[in-house]
Amino acid sequence: MKDYYENPGLLLPEENITGQIGWRSPSNIALVKYWGKYGRQLPKNASLSMTLSKAYTETSLKYRTATTAPKRVFLFEGNDHPAFAKRIWKFVDSLEHIFPYLQQMDLEIVTKNSFPHSAGIASSASAMSALALCLVDMERQIFHLEYSDAEFFKKASYIARLGSGSASRSIYPGFSLWGHAKKVSIDSDNKFAIPFYDAIHPSFRGLRDAILIVDDAQKKVSSSMGHSLMNHHPYADDRLAQADRNLNLLDKALRVGDKQVFINVVESEALSLHALMMTSDPWFMLMKAESMSIIQKIKKYREHSGKFITFTMDAGPNVHVLYSEEDQLDIHSFIDKELKPLCVKQQLLYDEMGRGPIKLK
């Protein structure tokens, strides 16, 4: 069954068109993890994330009616990057059913990240969401479409999802929810993310995230490979039930300001993700000794100081440390003294909850 997003029925105007669009879009960190997918990038469970601020991608898209065979130019941080270019054009070509006229246009995509590519920070969420925003905005510009903001961002989230599932969540400020959440009382969907911010308790606004770079090499396991491990995983059913339970708990904790439940859920999600990888066939051990030391030190510091500090991880060895703005001074000195020496080349990025994508002038 086709839906609204896949059937715009738009034809390019007769006259030649030309234009340029730019968007900055942030990365995000999942608190309830998306792990396992079906169909075309549809999640097996609903996930909830926090949008970041300082880790972002800026993408500009130049377009014009092609006069001969359509030309494609892609530059990453000012240079050719054949591997990224291949992924980007494969994604753009895969959108033919949504934007059929792209095949009649010359496109130039120029993109850069605010963080070093070698920092081991997942960049697909920021990259794919920035590109999706450019494409949807280009369409709005060419066809003079009158989207409400909500419709515009919903479509951008839908397109971003097709590039990288987690990218669907980078479209909104604060917290985002992607995937059909059974008990959460808002209208969630597997095809796009929705904002999850209205009723958030003040204790969780403006959360900080220090991203500790334990390994700056490229990902050892691609996301697609990782998700596919869930297809025949012995604990798959229990994992899906756990994700639902954790989402419900986090939903309530975020609304009432329950920091202890927040810590329990976020750490359970991070460790479960790694446990699922360790018990996959083939198995992967993505934590490093330093990741484990960092986690232990965070737990010990929390027990001694009584402060709100917790951690999460993606499918890799880097650790995200989450804490409140009000404890920033103390926690930064703890991080600098105890955790930074465990980072590769002492690299870390102090980030925080962000306000979502912005259109570039």
Ligand code: PMV
């Ligand atoms: O968006 P993908 O396909 O790269 O998957 C992301 C998976 C995790 O980062 C491990 C979890 C998540 O929800 O972001």
